[in-house]
Amino acid sequence: MAAVVSSPLKRCRNTVELALPESDIYEDDGLIECGYGDWEGQKLKDLSKEPLWSVVQQHPSAAVFPNGEAMSDMSARAIGTIRRWDAKITEEHGPEALWLACTHGDVIKAIIADALGLHLDQFQRIVADPASISVIRYTPTRPFVVRVNEGGDLRTLVPPKSTGTDSDAAVGGGAGAGV
Structure with a gap:
């Protein structure tokens, strides 16, 4: 793992x-959970009664937590x-380098929404369970969302060897890749 x-x-x-006891771990404040401000530590059943709840659910790009952070800023x-880490690791280890980021549910959903080309207002459609694995492969022209919200062995994430057309999408969903 790079x-x-x-x-x-x-x-x-x-x-x-x-999960990876032998690894060196870099901490980055950019991956910290959304600053929920006054909402931190509150019960969801109580928060669901707040007017801001429907904004968080239906229009999260407009949500700003009292004494906290805007979801759009997060x-x-x-x-x-x-993207900064991916560029750095790609430069140092090549485009096939495998690396892992460990962060929080809403952060993961925002990153996946971006990779899918979705507006932040659609990120509540994505599920990111605790300790789940989601995989995004960034290329020079677009990201590819490979997995979302899976459990399992991290060794299965080793990418296949490059074909030289890493920025191209597979025609037919990749069914003809071995033919």
Whole structure:
């Protein structure tokens, strides 16, 4: 694994240490959870009664948490962080380098939405369970969303050898790749 990058919050760091105990871990504040401000530590059943709840659910790009962060700011921060790390690792280790980022549910959903070309307002359609694996492969022209919200062995994530057309999408969904 070329690099392991984690949110500095303890729960992410602990997850990575359990999954990849031999790895050096880089912490990056860009992957920290959204700053929920006054909402932090509150019960979801109570928050669901707040007027901001429907904004978070239906129009998250307009959500700004009291004494906290705007969801749009969290999204921009996280996407910028992921793209910066991917460019750095690609430059140092090549385009086939495998690296891992460990972060939080809303951050993951924002990154996946961006990779899918979706507006942040659609990110509530994405599920990112605790300790799940989602895989995005960035290329010079577009990202490819390879997996979303899966469990399993990290060794299955080793990418196939490059074909020289890494920015091209497979025609027919890749069914003819071996033919």
